[in-house]
Amino acid sequence: MKKKFCLLFLLFIACMVSGAAWGSGEENFIDMSDDLPRDEGTGWKYDNGVYTITGPEHVIVTGSNGGSGRRIEVAAGAKVGITLNDVSITFPPFTHEYSPLLLNPGAELTLTLTLLEKNTLKAGNNSAGIQAPGEKDGTPGTTLTINGTGSLTATGGGNGAGIGGGYGGAGGNITIESGKVTATGGSFGAGIGGGNSGAGGNITIESGTVVANGVSSGAGIGGGNGGAGGTITIEGGDVTATSNSNGAGIGGGGSGAGGTIIIKDGTVTATGGAGGGAGIGGGFNSSGGNITINGGTVTANGGGNSGTGIGGGYNGGGGNITINGGTVTANGGSTGGAGIGGGYNATNGGTLAMNGNGVVYASRVRITTTRYTQGILFTGVPGFPTGTVYGNVTLAEDLEISAGQKLTVPKGARLTILNEVKLTNEGEIDNEGTITNYGMIENKRKITNNGRIYSEPENIKNIGGGEYDGNDPIWPPPPDTPEPSGSDGCNTGAGMAGTGALAAVLLLCAAAIRGRKR
Numbered sequence: 001m002k003k004k005f006c007l008l009f010l011l012f013i014a015c016m017v018s019g020a021a022w023g024s025g026e027e028n029f030i031d032m033s034d035d036l037p038r039d040e041g042t043g044w045k046y047d048n049g050v051y052t053i054t055g056p057e058h059v060i061v062t063g064s065n066g067g068s069g070r071r072i073e074v075a076a077g078a079k080v081g082i083t084l085n086d087v088s089i090t091f092p093p094f095t096h097e098y099s100p101l102l103l104n105p106g107a108e109l110t111l112t113l114t115l116l117e118k119n120t121l122k123a124g125n126n127s128a129g130i131q132a133p134g135e136k137d138g139t140p141g142t143t144l145t146i147n148g149t150g151s152l153t154a155t156g157g158g159n160g161a162g163i164g165g166g167y168g169g170a171g172g173n174i175t176i177e178s179g180k181v182t183a184t185g186g187s188f189g190a191g192i193g194g195g196n197s198g199a200g201g202n203i204t205i206e207s208g209t210v211v212a213n214g215v216s217s218g219a220g221i222g223g224g225n226g227g228a229g230g231t232i233t234i235e236g237g238d239v240t241a242t243s244n245s246n247g248a249g250i251g252g253g254g255s256g257a258g259g260t261i262i263i264k265d266g267t268v269t270a271t272g273g274a275g276g277g278a279g280i281g282g283g284f285n286s287s288g289g290n291i292t293i294n295g296g297t298v299t300a301n302g303g304g305n306s307g308t309g310i311g312g313g314y315n316g317g318g319g320n321i322t323i324n325g326g327t328v329t330a331n332g333g334s335t336g337g338a339g340i341g342g343g344y345n346a347t348n349g350g351t352l353a354m355n356g357n358g359v360v361y362a363s364r365v366r367i368t369t370t371r372y373t374q375g376i377l378f379t380g381v382p383g384f385p386t387g388t389v390y391g392n393v394t395l396a397e398d399l400e401i402s403a404g405q406k407l408t409v410p411k412g413a414r415l416t417i418l419n420e421v422k423l424t425n426e427g428e429i430d431n432e433g434t435i436t437n438y439g440m441i442e443n444k445r446k447i448t449n450n451g452r453i454y455s456e457p458e459n460i461k462n463i464g465g466g467e468y469d470g471n472d473p474i475w476p477p478p479p480d481t482p483e484p485s486g487s488d489g490c491n492t493g494a495g496m497a498g499t500g501a502l503a504a505v506l507l508l509c510a511a512a513i514r515g516r517k518r
Contacts, residue, residue: 184215392482398421
């Protein structure tokens with residue numbers, strides 16, 4: 001009870017201090033609703049409707065421009081920080097060609113969103129909601145970092161990105177560390193990335209909740225119409241990216257290649273535009289680029305009838321696709337789109353390599369060159385795919401074989417189920433290779449074992465009429481059994497990893513305390 005009281009008290013004090021700082025006329029404070037702005041303050045200057053942030057002091061902004069045309073720019077070459085606290089800066093469509101927040105060449109901005117507050121930035125024609133352009137014709141590019149716990153809605157004007165480049169401009173170096181960010185491009189602009197005819201730039205999402213919508217051939221995240229995807233890295237968070245026309249969900253705009261796309265973790269849902277954009281990869285008539293998925297839960301849906309889930313847009317080659325981990329679901333368009341590979345009508349399906357413990361579901365694979373070293377690949381109509389284990393695969397998370405599905409472990413392949421991990425079978429498992437079970441197998445339909453299954457008998461449960469045919473399980477596994485791939489060799493299981501790390505920290509702390517007592 002005392003701890004809860006102390007936490008609430010500290011939160012109250014923090015709020016009081018923040019409120020006092022923001023409400024006491026601090027020199028670094030800007031109120032966009034002020035009809036008679038001062039000429040300057042600490043870290044900023046005002047002239048002819050423009051607040052120019054010069055730094056190095058952090059500046060706090062609040063209020064609405066109320067249609068007055070007042071806006072914010074970051075001075076060229078300046079390295080500054082701005083906190084948005086319930087800010088609204090908007091321009092009516094097809095009027096002023098202004099961005100609510102513009103970074104001039106070489107500027108670096110860290111933008112912080114305050115707790116529980118909503119911020120809205122809406123650009124005029126040819127501009128981005130937050131205009132953070134990349135290098136162009138020798139002019140230095142810009143760097144934008146967004147963090148905090150509040151929310152931001154950024155909308156581009158016609159031809160502009162929600163966040164990134166204006167008309168003809170690529171996105172700069174854009175990083176989202178945290179917060180809730182919704183970015184929508186204007187016509188032909190990406191949600192996050194390039195404006196019309198602009199590439200995506202360098203985009204990194206570390207965490208937070210991000211919703212990015214490309215409009216009229218702009219990608220959700222990546223290139224504007226005609227622009228390549230740039231370099232896109234997703235390290236975590238909850239990311240939803242959609243194009244409504246010819247662009248990819250993540251990757252190239254309409255007629256733009258996918259660029260370089262790396263997904264390391266997080267929950268990612270990407271949907272291509274109805275004109276044939278890939279979920280992840282190329283826009284209409286363009287190749288997939290270089291796509292690597294190392295982890296996370298990834299769902300990629302090809303747009304319209306002909307879009308590819310992961311790979312090329314309509315008529316575009318598949319590119320180079322590598323899946324090293326995670327759970328990946330790739331669905332092609334309703335008639336001709338592949339789940340993974342080249343776009344409908346493409347002559348080059350590209351390359352698909354599987355080199356880890358990934359579990360992949362693809363409605364169809366249209367690939368020219370395959371390198372299936374390690375992983376599980378299900379192919380076929382969603383809900384009824386057939387899966388194959390390649391190489392030595394370790395399940396570190398629960399897996400369900402649903403009714404109508406079949407998983408085959410061929411000769412020479414191995415499937416290892418870690419401690420505290422469950423394999424649930426409601427379809428069929430056909431084992432010709434080796435299954436080593438340190439966790440639990442719940443069999444609700446049929447397992448046929450013509451290979452070897454190493455498991456304690458009580459860790460294979462036949463439930464509700466489940467059938468087990470073939471060779472009996474054996475325990476323990478032989479001494480030369482390979483260590484589970486992707487584990488530390490201790491076979492403790494993914495569920496135990498956090499517990500083991502915590503125990504190690506506690507032991508170190510205890511040792512330090514004992515040392516002090518001596």
